[in-house]
Amino acid sequence: MIKNLIINENLENYIRENSYDLHPVQKDIIEYNNSLGNQKKMQVSVTQSYFFQFLIKTNNIKNILEIGTFTGYSALTMALSLPKNGKITCLDINEETSKKAINFFKKAKVENLIELKIGPALETLNQIKKQNLFFDMIFIDADKENYKNYYIECFNLLKSKGFILIDNVLWHGDVADPNKNDKLTNILRDFNSFLRKDDRIHRTILPLGDGITICRKI
Numbered sequence: 641m642i643k644n645l646i647i648n649e650n651l652e653n654y655i656r657e658n659s660y661d662l663h664p665v666q667k668d669i670i671e672y673n674n675s676l677g678n679q680k681k682m683q684v685s686v687t688q689s690y691f692f693q694f695l696i697k698t699n700n701i702k703n704i705l706e707i708g709t710f711t712g713y714s715a716l717t718m719a720l721s722l723p724k725n726g727k728i729t730c731l732d733i734n735e736e737t738s739k740k741a742i743n744f745f746k747k748a749k750v751e752n753l754i755e756l757k758i759g760p761a762l763e764t765l766n767q768i769k770k771q772n773l774f775f776d777m778i779f780i781d782a783d784k785e786n787y788k789n790y791y792i793e794c795f796n797l798l799k800s801k802g803f804i805l806i807d808n809v810l811w812h813g814d815v816a817d818p819n820k821n822d823k824l825t826n827i828l829r830d831f832n833s834f835l836r837k838d839d840r841i842h843r844t845i846l847p848l849g850d851g852i853t854i855c856r857k858i
């Protein structure tokens with residue numbers, strides 16, 4: 641059987657050394673998140689962020705929607721790959737982490753590319769729907785209980801051939817462990833099997849970070 645690599649800190653550092661240099665403000669956010677203790681796990685991994693940048697640059701992506709911004713690492717990463725006329729709309733419910741994120745966006749001088757809307761994401765999505773806005777790429781990384789709702793709403797906001805990415809779909813590996821039956825593990829299992837039945841998309845689960853599903857609207 642072919643064995644997949646476990647990406648430990650050494651390998652993550654090796655990937656960093658052989659990819660792009662991180663922007664100084666990306667490094668600042670990582671340092672800040674590390675100071676938060678357990679909460680640092682909220683941030684996407686550096687390998688995931690390289691993948692986002694590759695996807696944005698190679699697919700002429702201009703309009704992005706992010707659900708779940710935290711202190712801004714994933715949003716800043718995506719903004720740094722956008723063309724000058726690109727835009728990211730970010731949704732988050734937490735005022736405190738959103739303020740922190742906005743400060744980092746200003747420090748990196750990309751605040752003109754990012755609009756952060758604070759409030760429960762399902763409500764904000766409803767407003768966006770009324771504005772007839774459509775996106776090339778949507779990244780879902782907020783409360784897992786609403787993943788299915790977010791996906792259903794986001795699919796209608798996605799342009800044809802657009803991408804939806806959903807984080808944490810492997811949930812520390814627990815989704816494949818029959819002994820794990822807690823609420824969130826089961827929510828993610830249900831979500832993964834729900835997505836499997838959607839024939840309006842091409843999709844695959846990538847073992848990057850905590851597992852990320854990438855879907856492309858057919």
Ligand SMILES: C[S@@+](CC[C@H](N)C(=O)[O-])C[C@H]1O[C@@H](n2cnc3c(N)ncnc32)[C@H](O)[C@@H]1O
Nearest residue numbers: 682683684708710714732733734760761782783
């Ligand atoms: C995993 S973190 C996002 C991490 C971020 N993408 C990054 O890479 O740094 C999840 C975020 O979702 C937000 N969130 C949780 N429930 C939400 C809701 N109902 N509506 C909007 N945002 C929500 C939290 O405040 C938190 O900042």
